[in-house]
Amino acid sequence: xxxxxxxxxxxxxxxxxxxxxxxxxxxxxxxxxxxxxxxxxxxxxxxxxxxxxxxxxxxxxxxxxxxxxxxxxxxxxxxxxxxxxxxxxxxxxxxxxxxxxxxxxxxxxxxxxxxxxxxxxxxxxxxxxxxxxxxxxxxxxxxxxxxxxxxxxxxxxxxxxxxxxxxxxxxxxxxxxxxxxxxxxxxxxxxxxxxxxxxxxxxxxxxxxxxxxxxxxxxxxxxxxxxxxxxxxxxxxxxxxxxxxxxxxxxxxxxxxxxxxxxxxxxxxxxxxxxxxxxxxxxxxxxxxxxxxxxxxxxxxxxxxxxxxxxxxxxxxxxxxxxxxxxxxxxxxxxxxxxxxxxxxxxxxxxxxxxxxxxxxxxxxxxxxxxxxxxxxxxxxxxxxxxxxxxxxxxxxxxxxxxxxxxxxxxxxx
Numbered sequence: 001x002x003x004x005x006x007x008x009x010x011x012x013x014x015x016x017x018x019x020x021x022x023x024x025x026x027x028x029x030x031x032x033x034x035x036x037x038x039x040x041x042x043x044x045x046x047x048x049x050x051x052x053x054x055x056x057x058x059x060x061x062x063x064x065x066x067x068x069x070x071x072x073x074x075x076x077x078x079x080x081x082x083x084x085x086x087x088x089x090x091x092x093x094x095x096x097x098x099x100x101x102x103x104x105x106x107x108x109x110x111x112x113x114x115x116x117x118x119x120x121x122x123x124x125x126x127x128x129x130x131x132x133x134x135x136x137x138x139x140x141x142x143x144x145x146x147x148x149x150x151x152x153x154x155x156x157x158x159x160x161x162x163x164x165x166x167x168x169x170x171x172x173x174x175x176x177x178x179x180x181x182x183x184x185x186x187x188x189x190x191x192x193x194x195x196x197x198x199x200x201x202x203x204x205x206x207x208x209x210x211x212x213x214x215x216x217x218x219x220x221x222x223x224x225x226x227x228x229x230x231x232x233x234x235x236x237x238x239x240x241x242x243x244x245x246x247x248x249x250x251x252x253x254x255x256x257x258x259x260x261x262x263x264x265x266x267x268x269x270x271x272x273x274x275x276x277x278x279x280x281x282x283x284x285x286x287x288x289x290x291x292x293x294x295x296x297x298x299x300x301x302x303x304x305x306x307x308x309x310x311x312x313x314x315x316x317x318x319x320x321x322x323x324x325x326x327x328x329x330x331x332x333x334x335x336x337x338x339x340x341x342x343x344x345x346x347x348x349x350x351x352x353x354x355x356x357x358x359x360x361x362x363x364x365x366x367x368x369x370x371x372x373x374x375x376x377x378x379x380x381x382x383x384x385x386x387x388x389x390x391x392x393x394x395x396x397x398x399x400x401x402x403x404x405x406x407x408x409x410x411x412x413x414x
Contacts, residue, residue, distance in 0.1 A: 025051075026161070027169030029153045032146030034064075036154070038161045038169050047166055050157035052150050053077075058140055063112075064125075064147075066154050068162060072122045074103065075114040076133065076140075083107035091115060091135045092232065095128035095144075097200075097282075097290050097402050100234040126151040130290040134232045141289055152176040199407045202281035202292070202325030202338070203228060203252060205263040205399035206371065206378045210254030213367065214324030214403050215339055216243045219250050222405035226252065229402055231291050238403070242374045247310060247362065248339050249370045250324075252403070262398035264326055265381040266364050267333035271312070275299045278392050279316040279338050279361075281325030282402045292325075292400055294393045297357075304360050311360045312336050318359045324403060327361045331383045332392045336361030 023045075025037025029052045036052030051065035063075040076091070087107040094100045101124070103115035113135075117125065125131070131142040156176035161169060201218030205211065212228060219226055219240065229235040238252040254260075271277075279295050297316030304311030314327065318338050327336035338361050371378050387395075 026166045027157065027172055029150065029157060029172050031150040031153055031173055034146055034150040036065075037172070038157050038166060040166060047161050050154045050161065050172070052154060056142060060140060060142075062142060063114075064150065064154065066158050068158065070158070072117040072119070073114055074117050074125070075112050076105070077112035079111060081107075081111040081113070083110050083113065085110065089113055089135055091133055093121070094132045094134075094229075094232055094234075094290070095124045096130055097132075097229060097231075097235070097285060097404065099124045099128070122151065129287075132232050132290050139232055139291070141291060149173070149176065197407060198404060200282060200285045200321055200402060200404040201323040202321065203401045203403045204324075204326040204334070204396070205254075205260050205401065206266070207263055207376055208260055209377070210256075210258050210260055211241065211371075211374075211376045211378070212238065212252040212254065212401060212403075213337060213371075214250050214252060215337065216245050216248045216250045217340075218324045218403055219243070219252070219405065220245070221407040224406055226403065226405045228252065228254065228404075230400070231397065231402075235404075241376075242370075244370055247366050247370060249337065249362065249367065251370070251374050251376065260399060262395070263379075264334045264396070264399055265332075265379050266368060267329055267331075267335045268380040268382050271299055271329060271335045273299050273302055275335075276330050277314055277316055277335060278328040278330070278389055279314070279318055279322060279325060280328070280393060280396050280400050281318065281322035281338060283319035283321040285321050285402060285404070292393075292397075292402075293322075294389060296389060300358075310363055310366045311339070312363055314338075314359050314361055315357050316359065317357060326396065326400060328392050328396070329383060330386045330392075332387050332395050333381050333383060334364065334367075336363055337367055 023042045024039035027037045029036040033054040034052040038050045039048055041048045047068050049065045049067045051063055053061055053063040055061045059078050061077040065073045085107055089105050091103045091105050101121045105113035105115035107113055126148050128144050131144050133140045153173045153176045157172035201214055203212040203214035206213050225237045227235040228238045236254055241251040241253050243250040276298055280292050282292050295316045297314055299312055300315050301313035303309050322338050325338045326334050327338055329335045340360055
């Protein structure tokens with residue numbers, strides 16, 4: 001019951017800054033999990049705004065609205081919030097790990113923060129799949145399924161009510177302009193006419209000067225800028241310093257204006273078979289969470305396919321997007337660079353058996369040789385006291401980075 005009550009309260013009181021009471025909904029907006037309609041100012045009876053709302057498993061309800069004057073708003077509501085009326089807060093929102101904006105929100109009621117969305121943010125919100133909202137230490141993820149059609153339905157709601165009045169309010173989803181075509185989300189095709197697709201992987205900072213290690217195959221085939229960003233932070237353009245296709249390593253660097261207080265330390269001792277490890281990266285970015293993921297396992301073998309001694313075989317599950325991510329021991333030191341998993345379908349076709357949980361990482365010996373050749377001032381460290389996995393992940397957050405770019409279609413599938 002509390003959820004239904006809060007949804008109604010949210011719809012009634014969000015939308016137009018300064019309106020304390022609203023009446024409605026008139027007509028309906030039903031798109032996916034979004035519900036809403038048109039609302040009037042309860043004091044004057046005139047049309048005020050159209051709004052839609054949807055609840056999330058994290059306990060927060062998003063409310064999107066457009067006023068009769070055309071102003072868009074985004075509100076965050078929760079029964080656990082306890083704001084003082086009139087309290088202000090800055091909320092940083094990051095869409096699909098790329099576009100970032102700062103919204104300035106106000107508490108017009110104790111359990112909800114409401115912020116005006118500029119038009120450019122509305123367009124990004126409409127096209128995005130994932131949104132990360134950061135306010136202070138709170139970081140929340142939102143799957144933005146159906147935001148395209150709900151924005152179109154709300155715009156249609158405002159247009160129709162202003163033209164026909166509240167008395168003729170109906171299903172505003174019908175007749176709404178189609179959301180921007182999916183092709184608009186893609187970058188312009190690169191030279192040669194080949195379609196561009198987004199590709200992404202993981203990297204980690206190894207020096208205070210912003211040197212970033214990743215796999216060569218993560219950046220191979222990139223067209224235009226290569227971008228990197230930490231979870232919840234704005235993307236930065238990275239430059240390629242060096243690459244080694246044979247060992248599948250690449251070195252990038254952040255802009256000179258960026259400094260890193262925290263960066264990875266490379267373990268100074270060899271790891272052993274059976275030792276526990278932790279892998280961190282951004283698998284299936286844009287489909288799964290926009291935050292990094294953490295998996296654990298052991299070192300299964302000190303060599304890769306066909307006894308390749310440059311690699312470790314690990315049991316920690318990895319997926320596309322984990323490539324280039326750091327592999328840690330239980331003390332939080334880097335013991336490898338995640339590079340991929342065995343091609344299960346090809347092995348199954350050749351042997352009749354599906355291999356399970358066979359993944360690989362580049363050893364620190366190859367990594368250190370690569371960094372030495374690139375003249376990077378990295379740091380090594382001896383194993384210390386064991387840490388909890390949560391602490392290893394927390395320590396890695398300031399230097400584990402999503403790496404992304406646009407690539408020709410055949411390269412994007414790597």
